[in-house]
Amino acid sequence: MLFKTYSIYTTRTKHLLHRKSLINPAFNLHTKPISSLKVVWRRDPQLDHAIERDKPYKICSKVVKEVLNEPGQVIPLRYLENRRERLRLNVRISTFLNKNPALFDVYQDRIKPKSEPVRFVRVSHRLRNFLEEEKRIVLENEGWIVSKLCKLLMMAKDKVLSVDKLVHVKREFGFPNDFLVNLVPNYPNYFRLIGPPEEGKSFLELVEWNPEFAKSIIEQRAEDEFGLTGIRIRPNFYYKLPPGFFLRKEMREWIRDWLELDYISPYVDVSHLDQASQEMEKRTVGVFHELLSLSLFKRIPVPILGKFSDEYRFSNTFSSVFTRHPGIFYMSLKGGIKTAMLREAYKDSELIQRDPLLEIKDKFVQLLEEGWQERQEQLRLQREEVKKNRVMMALGDGDTDGQESSREFDGQEVK
Structure with a gap:
């Protein structure tokens, strides 16, 4: 409940905090380095279950x-x-x-x-039909894919990203396998491939800056709210702690104060900001929020995010952001891999903010389930056939015993 109402944090409250800091300098949380602010990690079974439930789909997808x-x-x-x-x-x-x-x-x-x-x-023939469906869905959402790719480049400090790194994250964002060959060349106004094709030497560069793409999910949400209510609100993070989660008072005060800082768009230049400042922390959280929002499942393995530390100006201890802001993120340890998840995108274990490209996953899961149902039906028929054969064998053995008994009886009668 504490952080559901952060937006009503008043000027009077800030004035009281300021007075406390004057009386007791140790109370001034601004003087403390961000790295010293610790939050104990706590498991979220519902979000862990969301990862576990998708495991069969991901394994099948890898083999395909x-x-x-x-x-x-x-x-x-x-x-x-x-x-x-x-x-x-x-x-x-x-x-x-x-x-x-x-x-x-x-x-x-x-x-x-x-x-x-x-x-x-x-x-199989059915899998080929699915692959044709996949092409159709990708074509229908090509504009969304292009905007995602532009956004990834626009957040980078030099508006350039390694081709190898983009290929490595294509599944996380729903990019088609052939996006560098069959999509990028169709948009020379946005993209330029530079460098030789050798590994680690080829890059994708942004050609044109589109102001419409330079609007984060959080900023768009504030605009949508203004359109609905006529009340203009400050862009900020939606902060909600999971049930039963507790923060020490010092940390609660720091987060309240931090939330009052102006939102910093992940698309603005922050080269002037100190890496250890609260403003840079606000911007870093904004970048992670945007990256997770653009991803298919609103979650990305932490090692994959770490590959972009230089391009997005992440610190060496960037992963601590996910545990320091438990009302925004959750870091799952499921499967022995750290995975950053956007908490607001889920209700319990269900994804509520669905990417249009998830229709591909839905079609693939439907194909898998059809096969699973057929297998269950085949196993049921096999069990029934085995049961039927056993009954027939039992009846056959019974008839044989009866005939032998009759012959023995007849023999005794003859005697």
């Missing part, structure tokens, strides 16, 4: 991309089995294929003309 990247989109089953550890599969490939029958077809073929036939894996 592995096959699609092969020449002809086919691969010997044993080759795929050798990559199981890299794909983080905890079952054999044959077991995975049986559990997900809608994704692939298995057939016999030769690796070499005179070699023995071996099992190959290829994309």
